[in-house]
Amino acid sequence: MNSEYEDERTFAALPPAHGRGFAQSWWGLTWLKALEDTALDTQQLKQGRKYARQGAVGAVSVRPGRITAVVRDRDGTPHRADVLLQQLGAESWDRLLDVVSGEAGHLAALLDRDMPPRLVEDAAGAGVELLPGIGDLDPECGCEAWDHCLHTTALCYQMARLLDQDPFVLLLLRGRGERALLDELQTRSAARGARESAESEGASAGSGSYADGTAAGEGPAGVDAEEAYALGAILPSPPGPPALVEFPGDGPVLDSGAAPPEELDVEALKFLVAATAVQAQRALAEALAPGHADSSLPEPLGTAQDTVRLAAAHPGPRVGERLTAAGGRTSAELEPAVRAWEFGGAEALAVLEEAWSPEPDALARVSDQLAALWPEEEGRAESGRVLRADGNRWTVAGSGVQLRYGRDGRWWPYRRERGRWWPAGPAEPDPGAALATVLSEG
Structure with a gap:
């Protein structure tokens, strides 16, 4: 231009x-x-x-x-x-x-x-x-x-x-x-806001006058700026945070009586509305939790992660098929991914799908933690609980039980089912607690 x-x-x-x-x-x-x-x-x-x-x-x-x-x-x-x-x-x-x-x-x-x-x-x-x-x-x-x-x-x-x-x-x-x-538009918006505020004050004080006693039609008398500043300490405090919503709200009724367009999947739309309500309720609860203001923002989810999140809400078969196709996983791969998400969200999903090797210093600390599980070498051999290491994964030989070490330093229990490793519980800071979780279930 x-x-x-x-x-x-x-x-x-x-x-x-x-x-x-x-x-x-x-x-x-x-x-x-x-x-x-x-x-x-x-x-x-x-x-x-x-x-x-x-x-x-x-x-x-x-x-x-x-x-x-x-x-x-x-x-x-x-x-x-x-x-x-x-x-x-x-x-x-x-x-x-x-x-x-x-x-x-x-x-x-x-x-x-x-x-x-x-x-x-x-x-x-x-x-x-x-x-x-x-x-x-x-x-x-x-x-x-x-x-x-x-x-x-x-x-x-x-x-x-x-x-x-x-x-x-x-x-x-x-x-x-x-x-x-x-x-x-700015002038009109300001005038509208002032008018609505005056009407609200007038209604609260009774018909015929505003809250400060000014007769209706004359307009509020106003307060000197220095006086308003001096009164700041005794003026009402700003409103506090919103109250926690105990349950997610219900979505709108989508049945208008008319047939939907062919390209609109009504079942998928209803599911997305319900899943969004759950996510909003959870986000509000997190925002109201202590220390939230000092916490870092989570990494945004990619398509593959987000399809697992949505599948964890257990949609109907047709929506489930669409999520499976969109996420790039087979239905057999999606099942353990959903279970991982239910145990720990994106962090648990990463532990399921990522294999990596700890740095030498971290590996030494991890080895000390694992050695403390069975202090006596002979006792470990007698029990048959020999740990075989593979990157960040330690498998208890002959038991179908595994521990996985997350990048955040926590331990995740795993169990072998149907020829595949499945998450068996939430993360624990101590490998012994994680191992006890999966062994007690066995």
Whole structure:
């Protein structure tokens, strides 16, 4: 973009659009539909689209009610092309600003360069049509064509690319620049917040007056800044943390009575909603636990780990099959992975699936811990409990029992079942405790 002013924005010529559509956003596609439904000559549409695709449209100037660009013919002849769109009147802008400021999600979406359908629907409900319809795009061109020519058509296709990137361009075309629009929205949001606060205070103090005794209609008298600062020590404390939620909430009812789209797996969606509720409840409990503020953030889960986490929630067979396929494991491999997750989450899963060798210093300490399990060498031999080492894994010979040493220094008990090693319990700081867990089960 070369320049930006309050009432005009000029965008540098865009590169040719080889191999891509002119619009991906729904509002950009709606803009093109208004053009294509209006133009009478489909051949001009095709030629204009070709011109735009080849980069024949120069810098585009956008200002209230009009977009302008120079479009060059194949022989280089320049033509000034303009497309006009009616600006919104003062009353329409007033209603539109009320719609946007009335819901935080609308403004957040615009700031994220998005225009959700609900915003446009809410605006239409207030009598404001944001997007153009049939006949709303009025062409003017130096080639003196009376309808949309290939030059104004090329300009419209190029405009769709600009709208895709920034819906504020459409609002400027309708009459308001981004800066003025945001300033007005901020003013309205502040006024709305003050009004709601005053109404709340008035309601708590009884009809006819505010909480400070000011008569309704006069507005709160306010407090001097120095006085407010001096009162800081006796003002109410800020609200504390939220209360622990004992049970995860129920998901929404998804049965609307209408048949779902073929591509929507309702069973999978219900499962994901329920699993998310459980995860949210667990995350809140962790956040409220002592020392949480000083703890480090966990590493984000990869797809293979996350499928195990979801499978540990025991979904139905169809969802289970999808998780198995997505995680890159067979069903036989997923079973012990799920059991590991149930014993210790991502750390337990890593112990199941990763083989590694401790550093020499760590190995010496580990060996001392294991030697303490049977202090007498002859007693160890008599019991038949000989430990065979393989990296971070120590197997009790002839018993189908194994200890695995985690990277965090904890010990995990394992048992051999159906020809595969399975987690047999949670981690223990002491190898003897971990071994006792698995031996007692035997």
